[in-house]
Amino acid sequence: MKVFVRRSHLLVPVLDREKVETSWTHNADSVILDLTGIESEDDRSRARSLVKESIRHACRGGADVFVLPNKALARADIEASVCPGLKGIVYPGAETSADIEEADSILSELETGRGIASGVLQIIALIDSGTGVWNIREIVTASPRVCSSGLDELNLCRNMGIIPYADFDPFVYAKGRIVVETRAAKVQPIGISHPYGVLPQFDDADEIYQQALRGKNLGFAGAICPDPSWVAQCNTAFAPPADRLEFFRETRRLFAEGVARGTAAVPYPGTTMMIDVPVDENARVNLELWELCAAREAEKAKAIEKQESTMA
Amino acid sequence: MPINNPRFVDRSWTRDCDYLNFDLEDSVPQSQKDYARSQVRHAIVQGQKGAAEINIRINCAYPDADVPAAVWPGVKQINFPKAETGAQIRHLDALITELERVRGIRSGTVRIGATVETTLGVANSYEIASASPRIDAFGGGTGYDMSMDMGIEMFVGFDQFVYNRGEGELIALALGLEREGGVYMSDTTGNVGNAELSIKRAEASRKAGLRTGGGLHPNVVAPQNLGLTPTVNEVEDAHRVLSFFAELDQRGETEGDMDGRIVDKYEAARAEELIEWASLCAHRDAEKSAAREQTAAELDEQN
Amino acid sequence: MRGSVRRSWLIVPAHDNDRLAEAAGSNADVVVLDLQDTVHDSMRHEARDNIRDAISDMRDTGSEVFVRVDIELIYADLVASVWRGLTGIVIPGVTNVEQVMDADSILTDLESQRGVVKPPPVGDVREADDPRGPEQALEIHLSLDTGRGNWDAQQLIKASNRVKSISLGRADLVMDLRGEPSGDLHQMEYLMQRLIVIANALNVEPVGAWWRATSRGLVAGYDDTLQAAIDGRMAGFRGGLCMTARQVKPLNTGYTPSADEVSHAEEVFTREPTYSPMAGIASDLIAWSEECQNRNRSKSIVTAQRNQ
Numbered sequence: 053m054k055v056f057v058r059r060s061h062l063l064v065p066v067l068d069r070e071k072v073e074t075s076w077t078h079n080a081d082s083v084i085l086d087l088t089g090i091e092s093e094d095d096r097s098r099a100r101s102l103v104k105e106s107i108r109h110a111c112r113g114g115a116d117v118f119v120l121p122n123k124a125l126a127r128a129d130i131e132a133s134v135c136p137g138l139k140g141i142v143y144p145g146a147e148t149s150a151d152i153e154e155a156d157s158i159l160s161e162l163e164t165g166r167g168i169a170s171g172v173l174q175i176i177a178l179i180d181s182g183t184g185v186w187n188i189r190e191i192v193t194a195s196p197r198v199c200s201s202g203l204d205e206l207n208l209c210r211n212m213g214i215i216p217y218a219d220f221d222p223f224v225y226a227k228g229r230i231v232v233e234t235r236a237a238k239v240q241p242i243g244i245s246h247p248y249g250v251l252p253q254f255d256d257a258d259e260i261y262q263q264a265l266r267g268k269n270l271g272f273a274g275a276i277c278p279d280p281s282w283v284a285q286c287n288t289a290f291a292p293p294a295d296r297l298e299f300f301r302e303t304r305r306l307f308a309e310g311v312a313r314g315t316a317a318v319p320y321p322g323t324t325m326m327i328d329v330p331v332d333e334n335a336r337v338n339l340e341l342w343e344l345c346a347a348r349e350a351e352k353a354k355a356i357e358k359q360e361s362t363m364a
Numbered sequence: 365m366p367i368n369n370p371r372f373v374d375r376s377w378t379r380d381c382d383y384l385n386f387d388l389e390d391s392v393p394q395s396q397k398d399y400a401r402s403q404v405r406h407a408i409v410q411g412q413k414g415a416a417e418i419n420i421r422i423n424c425a426y427p428d429a430d431v432p433a434a435v436w437p438g439v440k441q442i443n444f445p446k447a448e449t450g451a452q453i454r455h456l457d458a459l460i461t462e463l464e465r466v467r468g469i470r471s472g473t474v475r476i477g478a479t480v481e482t483t484l485g486v487a488n489s490y491e492i493a494s495a496s497p498r499i500d501a502f503g504g505g506t507g508y509d510m511s512m513d514m515g516i517e518m519f520v521g522f523d524q525f526v527y528n529r530g531e532g533e534l535i536a537l538a539l540g541l542e543r544e545g546g547v548y549m550s551d552t553t554g555n556v557g558n559a560e561l562s563i564k565r566a567e568a569s570r571k572a573g574l575r576t577g578g579g580l581h582p583n584v585v586a587p588q589n590l591g592l593t594p595t596v597n598e599v600e601d602a603h604r605v606l607s608f609f610a611e612l613d614q615r616g617e618t619e620g621d622m623d624g625r626i627v628d629k630y631e632a633a634r635a636e637e638l639i640e641w642a643s644l645c646a647h648r649d650a651e652k653s654a655a656r657e658q659t660a661a662e663l664d665e666q667n
Numbered sequence: 668m669r670g671s672v673r674r675s676w677l678i679v680p681a682h683d684n685d686r687l688a689e690a691a692g693s694n695a696d697v698v699v700l701d702l703q704d705t706v707h708d709s710m711r712h713e714a715r716d717n718i719r720d721a722i723s724d725m726r727d728t729g730s731e732v733f734v735r736v737d738i739e740l741i742y743a744d745l746v747a748s749v750w751r752g753l754t755g756i757v758i759p760g761v762t763n764v765e766q767v768m769d770a771d772s773i774l775t776d777l778e779s780q781r782g783v784v785k786p787p788p789v790g791d792v793r794e795a796d797d798p799r800g801p802e803q804a805l806e807i808h809l810s811l812d813t814g815r816g817n818w819d820a821q822q823l824i825k826a827s828n829r830v831k832s833i834s835l836g837r838a839d840l841v842m843d844l845r846g847e848p849s850g851d852l853h854q855m856e857y858l859m860q861r862l863i864v865i866a867n868a869l870n871v872e873p874v875g876a877w878w879r880a881t882s883r884g885l886v887a888g889y890d891d892t893l894q895a896a897i898d899g900r901m902a903g904f905r906g907g908l909c910m911t912a913r914q915v916k917p918l919n920t921g922y923t924p925s926a927d928e929v930s931h932a933e934e935v936f937t938r939e940p941t942y943s944p945m946a947g948i949a950s951d952l953i954a955w956s957e958e959c960q961n962r963n964r965s966k967s968i969v970t971a972q973r974n975q
Contacts, residue, residue, distance in 0.1 A: 182867025206944040220901040225860035228527020236487040271514040316393035329390040330508045530857030537814025572853035573843045616707045630840040
């Protein structure tokens with residue numbers, strides 16, 4: 053799978069200057085600057101004029117910065133956004149490979165025109181219709197720029213005529229399909245469990261963690277955070293559990309010993325568990341992810357340090 | 365079970381299994397693969413003492429080395445793990461076809477069991493399941509390897525494979541293959557040898573319309589056999605349903621109420637299937653029993 | 668919003684005069700005259716003979732009318748069914764594109780021979796010389812009750828422009844999907860949610876209810892039916908099929924937003940920013956509620972006219 057760590061994508065409306073200016077302080081792996089949901093044309097122009105500065109703020113903590121443009125006004129929004137410091141764009145409501153190809157060519161044009169290395173800008177594909185769910189395979193394979201995909205659950209409800217309720221998860225099939233097809237294409241699926249995907253809450257840290265953990269156990273690699281209260285919980289939940297690291301290391305050690313002795317099935321003492329190739333591989337994968345997460349934290353810490361020394 | 369473990373292999377015939385799955389893949393370390401390949405003929409002899417059907421699980425990475433070692437008279441099925449493309453299955457089919465020819469095995473009788481264990485496999489399930497007429501059963505991708513590919517931990521108290529199982533069973537139904545699947549029952553212990561949970565699961569599976577199970581531990585064999593076999597009462601009831609329906613049909617009606625239950629042509633079909641299934645189970649049990657008795661007698665004579 | 672209000676689709680055996688009379692008084696949004704599973708082979712001719720009159724009886728009581736045909740006898744069933752007042756046909760057991768195209772072309776021939784067009788919405792009147800357009804072609808509803816039918820749903824739906832709605836039909840019986848310890852039917856969550864995604868992708872209406880293992884093949888009591896409709900609406904269905912007249916009321920109720928829901932939606936709509944998805948969801952619910960009221964009203968108008 054594409055190797056990067058983005059467990060938390062903090063969503064920040066560009067016109068909320070306070071939120072933008074503090075966006076880098078929450079330790080999010082990624083920040084998404086939101087240009088959608090703005091009603092007046094004047095406000096939309098103003099938002100576009102503020103994007104580049106907003107990117108500079110959002111970068112300060114080492115986050116990968118994306119912009120979420122309006123689907124109907126994509127070109128203008130994207131043109132206002134492409135500059136050094138931008139990691140990529142979110143495509144809202146992708147339905148076919150043609151949608152992604154169009155975005156891809158806009159980005160290529162702008163990379164060339166603005167002295168940005170060709171192909172570096174990434175695309176996060178968000179799905180908000182039955183068509184998008186059905187066509188997920190062609191969407192995630194339409195361009196090497198596609199790094200992640202996810203469901204925009206509330207807009208998906210709207211487009212499918214579904215009223216969101218906490219007690220009923222209408223998207224078990226859709227989430228399963230997104231996870232499978234996206235991972236099959238070596239792209240990262242992002243999302244959180246029900247009901248927080250449609251009815252987010254922000255006051256119960258434990259519950260946020262549990263929802264994120266369930267999301268991870270559905271196969272998601274990270275989630276969009278509509279509020280800073282989700283960031284720390286997502287960073288933890290989407291990383292391997294710290295209290296299992298010793299177990300993973302011991303698993304690898306025991307299995308290596310077993311292999312040297314000529315066996316590929318080693319009991320883990322004190323449990324009914326048998327370590328075989330897949331169990332050992334799972335331990336390896338988790339330890340590797342742990343290292344990647346640690347490296348990401350170090351990267352962000354370095355960026356913060358740099359900030360502080362620049363400001364001092 | 366790993367084929368390179370003589371203790372497991374030599375006792376395999378005593379386990380009362382319908383199928384024995386001798387493994388050349390994940391339970392055999394790299395250093396022992398060649399030795400494992402040489403053990404197939406011995407494993408066949410041992411397994412057949414209990415009249416189990418003999419399956420060999422090969423390595424998806426070495427079909428050209430494994431298949432010639434595996435396809436001998438007595439082997440019923442080659443299990444192909446981590447299937448990801450139709451091309452893999454077609455290649456496997458061709459290898460098997462050639463070996464049937466040179467080893468005097470009736471053409472087309474060796475089956476392929478394709479197991480999907482990665483997300484790519486789930487995505488390509490239709491092309492996999494339809495790639496060879498040797499595939500007569502198919503199911504969704506679940507299990508340990510799948511969990512790893514999905515980046516999830518299993519046994520966390522909710523059903524994590526709804527989509528995967530759904531796709532596998534739907535494809536089996538669309539292609540007219542036997543459905544391999546399961547009924548989700550919450551289990552947070554991760555204990556593979558849990559007999560009680562096994563019987564519940566097998567019963568639930570049977571009642572949901574499924575006919576097979578599998579496992580990693582001898583403890584689960586008897587409970588699965590039990591859970592997947594209809595009871596005497598159920599068979600009697602099925603006969604009643606059939607006569608009731610015959611009468612309805614005589615009278616020109618399509619459905620009727622039998623003790624508060626609806627009986628129509630669908631219930632009649634289910635009753636027929638249950639009676640047939642019960643008979644197949646009984647026959648299979650008798651076969652295995654006879655084989656074990658004979659083997660035991662032969663062992664006595666030797667001593 | 669998409670399509671008509673069709674909250675209840677009552678399937679009734681076309682040979683059974685008592686059940687036909689019951690269906691006429693049932694207040695169903697749609698009556699499906701059955702020539703398939705509920706009709707014994709020996710009664711088939713009688714059933715076909717009843718269709719023409721039954722269509723007008725049902726129209727007179729404010730229901731739209733479909734006929735459920737047997738795919739193996741489709742020609743004879745369509746000949747018996749294409750009469751003025753028919754809105755469409757329900758085809759179960761479809762497994763390949765040729766079957767859909769075949770049905771489409773038989774319908775085209777019969778429409779043309781008999782001058783039959785799809786009637787206007789219940790309560791409206793069409794003038795004799797109103798122009799005839801594609802929206803007046805008789806509809807096809809596909810009951811995807813087989814593995815193959817569900818797997819190839821996209822191709823089957825695209826095989827004819829007449830296909831406007833789909834359901835799983837009696838998939839639980841045809842595909843032999845039985846109860847699980849949870850109380851749900853095996854694979855139904857997956858199949859229903861998949862159907863709804865495909866329907867949305869192809870712009871056709873998904874029809875169905877969230878039946879549980881306690882309700883066998885669309886025959887359930889009042890409470891179970893009401894719950895199935897409520898859960899079905901949460902999943903994205905806007906109407907369900909049933910086999911008995913007493914199930915019509917709970918289906919109509921379950922698929923209609925309650926007064927509480929509407930006032931809550933009005934409050935959300937006022938409070939949330941106009942372009943937000945929540946505002947959109949709220950306004951769609953309000954619109955759906957209005958359409959349901961319109962449907963109820965036009966039924967009353969039609970029955971009042973009939974009683975005069």
